[in-house]
Amino acid sequence: MTPSASPDALEISRNLRHLRVFLEVADAGSLTLAAERAHVSQPAVTQAINKLERQAGGDLFRRTRQGFFLTERGEVLALRVRRALARLDPALVEVSPRLRLTASAAQLHALIGVCEAENFTLAARKLGLAQPTVHRAVTQLEQEAARALFERTSFGIVPTRPCQALAQAARLAFSELDQADADLAEHDGREGGRVVVGALPLSRSVILPRALAEFRRRRPVQPITVHDGLYEDLLAGLRRGEIDFILGALRQPAPIADVRQEPLFEDRLAVLARRDHPLAGRRGLTMADLAGEGWVVTRRGVPSRDQFDAAFASRGLPAPERLLETGSILLMREILSASDDLGCISGVQAEAEVSKGLLARLDVAEDWPGRPIGLTLRRDWQPTRAQDELMALIRKHASEAAPR
The missing domain is CATH 3.40.190.290 (D-Maltodextrin-Binding Protein; domain 2)
Incomplete structure (x- = not known):
């Protein structure tokens, strides 16, 4: 059966406190123990789990007399949440250990926006929020951290190095949660998430069109976005988690340690x-x-x-x-x-x-001389099934297009 795209697509809440509580229940197997570890009431734990289950489209736990045990759906979500928090928490703690307990997704989105725009008004416009809302979110983070996250200059505001690291970690954490939505949709036989390809010139005219045509026949409603542009811009998008992979000429050596390159063939x-x-x-x-x-x-x-x-x-x-x-x-x-x-x-x-x-x-x-053509990916990226299928088709058509 062809997976369907639902107009009422489910999406997991970016409520970090609820996601942390979910993992506490998964690890402890008990609402009571999870409440103690998370320093919240047991009714609050129950409420968080129930809300997440509604968003996930089904039970995340099997409730038994022996305790709470993850369902297959729960395992899917837990994997992505662990990856997201493994990205985020070290950066939060580096700024201030307290932020791991207090920082919210809304505050982190505001932080990312201001880091990119280096201006509260421009960040607010991009985020679709009022400027005081964005300013308040960043100020709250600074107050909780008891340190400045931006240096105020006559030309604008410049993020400190720990702030830049936190913004990057938050981008990748939110990308993992986007992947969770796609994984859960796949689990239910729906299409979810989006495949985003960074395409360099060679791939746009030969390999990628053939791979996309075949992919579309297999998954007719899967959203796909292709970004073309300069290599440096695509690489930046890849590292921020905005692009899943880049297809085209590889760089020798690899441009930076947090990406890996997969050669497909040599071109002349x-x-x-x-x-x-x-x-x-x-x-x-x-x-x-x-x-x-x-x-x-x-x-x-x-x-x-x-x-x-x-x-x-x-x-x-x-x-x-x-x-x-x-x-x-x-x-x-x-x-x-x-x-x-x-x-x-x-x-x-x-x-x-x-x-x-x-x-x-x-x-x-x-x-x-031969030029290596291939895929550039984030080093620890874990693709969804749809992303994996498209890359498999790219490998197939790259092999067929390779010079003999």
Whole structure:
């Protein structure tokens, strides 16, 4: 049966106190012991569990004479809540041990917003809240912590280092709770959550469309978002938990320790031109033959551009003077089709353009080094089933698209 998307999708409360109580019951197997450990009344524990069960769509515990035991649904939620709090709590304690007991999700969302905007008014606008509400939430955190979380300057407010670490931990904790919603929906045969892909140029024109088309046939109502943009922006979104994974050219070495890279295949560059270009019929062209041509290439700092520049520099040739920089294959195609300019792009992308009769691949005697293409993921990320299925399809279509 095809999973369905409910217009009244369930969502677990971000009430951190309730989630902590839930784990206390799971660990203690008793409402009484959980109440003692959480320093709340037993009726408060019962109320928190009942509310979470309504939000989760069913029982989280089996009630027996021997105690409370997690159901399968409860295990699903407990796994994500433990991961969320394992992210959040060390950062809270680093600012002040008291915050682990007092900080609320609303306060942390306000903190994240102000960290990003470095301005209370802009943060409030982004969060859809009144400015005094955001200011009060941050002030309450500072009062509980007995320390400033922002430095006030003439240019705005700047988060301290512990504040930045807390905001990052809170982002990833909330991302885990988003994953919990998706896992619980999957448990009930519904579609939940959202798959968010960061797509670099090669993946957008070849691998990802094929994988998404097949994924859509399997899961027709699963929400999917594809973000394209500069690598640095996608990486920042990945590390904040806003993007699930990035597909495209890998960086050597990996850009930072909290991400990991999974190579799928090696790609090599190719030179393209319009089909009736004067050079289209020539054999054994060299980079020296092409040095004086106009070029459409990617921007500096991108691996393919580094290889393009090195192809001239390593032979003592002057760098081409007529360059147009773009990461858009569509723009490159249209410029090449309307001019004598040449394009230097991924060999896999080139094959897609040539096979459709849109451009011609020049016969250039250049031994381009291989570029690893693959997935970039957060190091300790645990995907939902839908995210895992899409990555499996990407691996499949990447294998099929790899140069032979």
